[in-house]
Amino acid sequence: MNISVLGTGSVGQALATRLIGLGHTVYMGTRNVQDSLNKTQPDNWGNPAIGTWIRENTSVELLPFKEAVEKGTDLIVFAMNGHAAFQCLEAVGEQALQGKTMLDISNPLDFSKGFPPSLFVSNTESLGEQIQAKYPALKVVKSLNTMSNPIMVNPAILEGEHTVFVSGNDQEAKTQVTNLLKSFGWQERNIIDLGDITTARGTEMILPLWVRLYGKLQTPFFNFHVNMAKK
Numbered sequence: 001m002n003i004s005v006l007g008t009g010s011v012g013q014a015l016a017t018r019l020i021g022l023g024h025t026v027y028m029g030t031r032n033v034q035d036s037l038n039k040t041q042p043d044n045w046g047n048p049a050i051g052t053w054i055r056e057n058t059s060v061e062l063l064p065f066k067e068a069v070e071k072g073t074d075l076i077v078f079a080m081n082g083h084a085a086f087q088c089l090e091a092v093g094e095q096a097l098q099g100k101t102m103l104d105i106s107n108p109l110d111f112s113k114g115f116p117p118s119l120f121v122s123n124t125e126s127l128g129e130q131i132q133a134k135y136p137a138l139k140v141v142k143s144l145n146t147m148s149n150p151i152m153v154n155p156a157i158l159e160g161e162h163t164v165f166v167s168g169n170d171q172e173a174k175t176q177v178t179n180l181l182k183s184f185g186w187q188e189r190n191i192i193d194l195g196d197i198t199t200a201r202g203t204e205m206i207l208p209l210w211v212r213l214y215g216k217l218q219t220p221f222f223n224f225h226v227n228m229a230k231k
Contacts, residue, residue: 004029004072006065006088007079008036008050010043011105011149015077016060018153022183026060029068031091036062065091069100075176076102082109082127083120089135098137101173103180104128104200105144105152107207116211119204128167128200139173141166142200143181146210148220155185155223162223166193167200192226 005016006029016026030036030050039049054062061071069076069092076097080088085106089097108127110120121127128142143166144152151158164186168174178191194202206224214220 001025001074002027002072003075003077004068005077005079006068006092007077008053008062009079009081010045010047011152012077012079013047013050013053014149014153015079015105017057018184019077020057020059025072027068027071028054028060028062029065029088029092030062031065031088033062033064066093066096069096073100075180076100078102078104078106080106082106085127085131086134089131094135094137097135099139101139101141101170101176102131103144103177104131104140104142107145107204109207116208116215119208122205123201126198126200126204128197128204132169132197139168139170140197141168141170141173141177142197142203143167143177146203146206147223151221151223153184155187155190158221158223160225161187161190161227162225163190163192165199165203166191167195167197167203169196190225 002025003019004027005012008028008030016028019026036050039051041049054060065088106127108119108121109117111117128140132140143164146165164181166174166178174193181191
């Protein structure tokens with residue numbers, strides 16, 4: 001598939017690397033290509049800056065948001081901070097988004113008052129819903145937003161069973177995302193389709209718990225598992 005990955009941070013890099021390894025063509029979207037290329041300092045966790053990463057991954061084409069989406073015709077992966085969602089999608093434009101499936105990995109984390117973050121939308125709405133409402137012709141599928149990026153793309157790094165959730169209004173789009181998850185190594189029995197996009201409220205609101213578990217465990221290498229009783 002031709003896939004556009006919107007976001008140049010560690011999540012976007014992890015998804016792009018995995019997608020390339022699976023034989024997909026990846027176009028990575030950014031606000032300003034030259035500004036991104038100029039970034040060479042690793043982040044606080046030691047992840048490479050996009051300027052360094054893109055020079056080491058020459059099969060990925062770094063483009064402005066709109067051009068990346070126009071070339072990544074089969075799927076959009078939104079892998080940016082939730083605060084940037086509407087600014088990014090406005091740069092792409094409604095016409096370029098029309099009819100496409102977007103795997104939305106973002107969360108509405110608000111760090112304005114420091115750490116741990118709160119959520120800037122919750123309870124009665126989700127960021128996934130807001131995106132879907134603003135772009136009704138875009139097929140938004142929320143998934144992979146309840147775990148760290150190494151686990152997103154390689155669930156086998158954790159022993160035992162663990163769960164990934166899927167939310168979205170369009171069944172065909174959810175099937176497309178589910179098939180991608182399976183190619184990453186997710187077992188069908190561990191993929192739970194929660195229902196329409198309103199169910200993204202629940203998965204986005206898992207993040208405050210995830211952040212606190214990360215603080216307690218001092219590692220991002222964990223995930224949630226839904227264990228159902230046998231009938």
